[in-house]
Structure formats: C-alpha cells, structure tokens
Amino acid sequence: MAQIELKSLSKAFKTGKVLDGLDLSVEEGEIVCIFGPSGAGKTVLLRLIAGVEEPDAGAIFLEGRDATDAAPERRGIGIAFQNFALFPHMSAFDNIASALTAHGATVATIKAKVDKVAAMLKISHVLNHEPRALSNGQKQRTALARALAADPKIVLLDDPLRNVDAKLRYEMRLELPSLLRASDATVLYVTQDYKEAMAIGDRIAVLIDGRFEQVATPASIYRAPVSVGVARLFGDPTINLIPVNPQAGGDGLSCEISGAKVGLGAAQVEGAGRSMLLGLRPESLVVNDDAGLGGFPVDVVAVTPLNEKSVLLMRTRDGQEIFASEAGVENEERKPGPAFARFDPARALMFDEASGACIGSRP
C-alpha cells in the first residue's frame, strides 16, 4: 500500500501556478527525494502534504486515507523545516518532546524516546540548552530529532542540510539514509542539491516548473534523463549539449561536430534529419592527441585539476565550449592546446532541440 499518494495535486498563488497536476505514489519505507531548481514548488508541495497549505485541486492520501482536508495535527507526520523552526522558548529536550506530549505519553516514555533519538543524532549533551545556545549543526539535528521522535509513519524533510556547513552536510549525507531507514518511515526529502538527492533517495522526483518531469531511481535518471531539463540538473560539470543535425547512413546515424564526421550508432535513428542536441556527459569524453576513429578536433582552453579528477574546458571549431572530466592520475601532463575528443555512442544522449525530449531507448 502506498503511504503517500498524490492525485493531480495543483496549487496556485496570486503570482501564478506553482504546482500543476502532480501525481506521485510513495511506498512504505521508501525515501523519495523531491529535487528541482529553486522556485520549482518543492516546499509548497511539502506544505500541502503537511496540511499547512490547502491544495486548489487534487487529493492527498496518507497511509491509505484521504487526508486532503485533514487538520495538520491529525496527519501523523513528522516534519523538519528548512529554517529549523525550533521553539525558541523551550529547551532542546522540550522541542524534541513536543511531538510526544501531544499524544498523551507518560513522562517516562517521553524521556526514553527523546534520549533514544538524541543519542542517535548525537545531541544528548545539549538537551538542556535552548535553541539560541545551539550551533547550527545542533539546531539542525534537534529539528531532525523532533521530526523523528514520535516514530511517525511519514517524515517530510525540507532541505534540512541547506543551512549547515559543508563538513556537517557531507557527514549527514552519509548518515541520513541509514538513520531514516532505521526509523522505518516513509520519507519525502526536498533538496536542490543533486548529489544529496542521489545519495539519499531511493527514487528522485524531479520537479520543474510545478510538474514532475521524471520520477525514477538516481542511476536511471542520470543515465537516461527524459529531457534536456532533467539532464542539465544532474552532473558537475553539467552535461555538454552540442547542436547537431544527424544523418542516417550505412552504419547508423552520424553527424558533424567541429568539422569532423562522428558516428552516433543506431540507437536513435528517429533523430535523423532533425535539429537535435547531442548530450555528452563530461566523464564520457575521452581526450587525446590522436584523431583516430570518431574523434573531433578541439582546443583545450583550460585544465582545472580537482585532485580526484581534472576538468577540461575545451572549444570546438564552431566556438562551442564543452567540458570533459578525466580521472586525475593520468592527465598530469595535460596542457592546453589542440587535441581530439571522442565518445562512446552508446553513452551519448540525443534530445529533440524543439521539445527537449530524449530520443531513443537507453539502457
């Protein structure tokens, strides 16, 4: 049974439509990341599910029951806000206990549960402090503990790592999935960091302009994005998009890049004769001095070593800038200058330039 089910959920504010007919079904124990650029409506979606805002149309089912009109306190949800929203006049302990006191638990039960979740999140030593005496990381953990304390079936996390420093964010990115899984909850996790989404989510729901552009596992979203919009959001450096006009030939499609003829394989034959965007992940480009088969000439403009990898900024003869990233060790002698780039056609993506949709089947 789906724990969270959204049916054509829509919401508009005076400034315009924010969410436009969202459908989503999240299974018990699943962690789904709502990922999208800022302003895509991620937070509004969480607020609709929490019952803080009312949808204009559509329905929300929680644990199988229609909760569209239920009051927020009756939804059995744990939530952590992006700005923490701790109760400033209560100690960290009382903050975390607030979800337990509402349900008439005994003092002993409350203490046991708060201590347990505090130990899990390593904030046991600051439970007596008021929020103003906590560091950002401790505030964030307190907010998280508050969301998890009552063992809610459904947990909503609104970009909980946004306001913490880089080190803590990295630690939490590693810790959170196991923490959340240990709590057995169904989780919706909002983020605008694709790495976070890929690290934490079982599935990622890509929200662009109020619609789910794609809902799939992190690996398949990265490998087979449904559109240019999705492809652009994942990857650092971002995916290279080269305008091409592929032609059908004896051995599948081919196109001209930087004055050289490059084979594209047979996978995306429907793209023949149309304006297309060739999507090449930087790590799928191989750069060397040898023209060889399928290589196209580029000028390496700059090399940025990033320890584990190097990022190459290159320019084609048509003046387009493309990025390649290479594993760090082998290119220490890489110098700016003319070179050739090639790629495996099987790893290339092809998008219709007009609609942005991905063409052809992908592994």
Next chain:
Amino acid sequence: MEHSSRAERVLRGVLITAILVFFLFPILWIFLMSFQTNEEVLRIPPSLFFKPTLINYASLITGKLQTAAGSLDLAFMLNLWNSVLLSTLSVALSLLLGVPAAYAFARFKFRGSEDIAFTLLSFRFAPPLLVLLPLSLYFQDIGLNDTYVGLIWVYQLIALPLILWIVRGYFEDISPDIEYAYRIAGHSWLQTFLRIAVPLARPGIAAAGLLAFIFCWNNFVFALILASADKQPVTVGALAFVTASGIQYGQIAAAIVLSITPTLALALYAQRYLVEGLSLGAVKG
C-alpha cells in the same frame, strides 16, 4: 567608543547630567515637597533643607485634611483604590480580548480584517471629549453612568487599540513555521496559540499592557464626566486639593508620589519581560 578624547568624554558626561537633571529634577522636587508643610513649600526662596514631616501622607491615608480653615474630608485612598481597580480590570479585559484579536489579525487574512483593525485604531483619532458627550447620554439611558462596568468599558477605547496594534506586530514577527511545526507535531490550534504564540509575543504583550495601564491610570476626562465621587480615580480626585482655603501643595506632592508608585512597580516588574529577545535565535535568518 574608546577612541573618543578626554574632552569628548567630559562633554558627554556634562550633557547627560544636564538632560537627567532637566527630566528628573521635577520628580525629585515633588518627592521633597511631599515631606514639607504647605508653609515650607511656599517659602521664598525655596530651600533644599527642611525638617521632613509625614503629615501629608498621614492626612492622605487617614482622609482628614487639616487646614487653617478647619478639617476637610479627603477620599484620596478611595480614589487610589478606584484607579487600581479601573486600570487593572480594564487592561486585563483588553488583554483578554486584544491578544486573541491581534493574533487573528496577524495570522488570518479574512474579509475586511484590515478595515476592522483600522476602525479599532480610529477610536483614538477623535478627541475624547467628542466621544464623551453622546456616550454620557447613552450611558444614562442604559444605566451605565457612574458604574465601574461602564468606566471599564469606556477605558477599552484607550487600551484595546493600543494592545491590538502593538501585539499584532509581535505576532507577525514570529515565523509561522514555528507554529506550523507545533501543530504538525499534533497540537491543536488553541494549544499552539497558548504555548507558542503567546509566550513568544510576551515582550510585546508586556509592553502593550504596561502602556495601556499607564494610559488608563492617567486618564482624566472619561472619569471626570462619567463617574461621581465614589468611583473617581486619583486623576480626578486630585481636584479636591484645590480647597477654599488654598491649594494644598504638600498633599498634592504626596498624592503624586503615592499614585506614581503602582505604575512604577508595574514597570519594574514588566521590565524583565520587555528585555527578552523576540525570536531568541530559533530560526536561521
């Protein structure tokens, strides 16, 4: 500040002293006057040195004023009690009505909410005398003239708009997410209001309550017209010191000292709530 030169520091000290003397000297002088007899007060030139007497306080508390022309009854202690009663009950009622109303105006955008809030404020636009004439006629008709209930009702014109508008601003400054978090944790709307919103707006409620109390306490004209002798507060009661045999300066000073005391005590008590930080660093800015 450590960069300021010696001359600057001296100048600043002199200016601060001058300002303090300007504002505090009258109060000090009244305090001193309250321990002098009328003859000492009226002596020319005035002197800082005198033999202190408690006769003014004694006559206020016993209600017997001894003048050259004989003994006179004073209702000062009753006046003081009336002031305490009227101001306290008025402010309490205003808080009871005004704080929830302020919350409603701050949090819920309902039809006409701004208009209603503005109308409540507009009670303070008209000069009190303009309102008083029709009011006293109504009050005679419905039997509220010269009653505590009637006065407390009219005092709402003073206290309610003040509390409503000050506290509303404080409620608006609380991040709604804090309240949402408490509700999603399973608490009702009312619990959220009482345990989150009101405690967080406490500095504002304290400030507004204190101001409202001071304004009610110092009100003169409402009580002058709508109340008779046994319901009058100190502000009106002070008129009794202007007697046929002269103005009783000593008693006036003692009365002023006594009538400042409750307000001063309240201000000192409310101070600790006033200085509390508002959002106390709960929300990452």
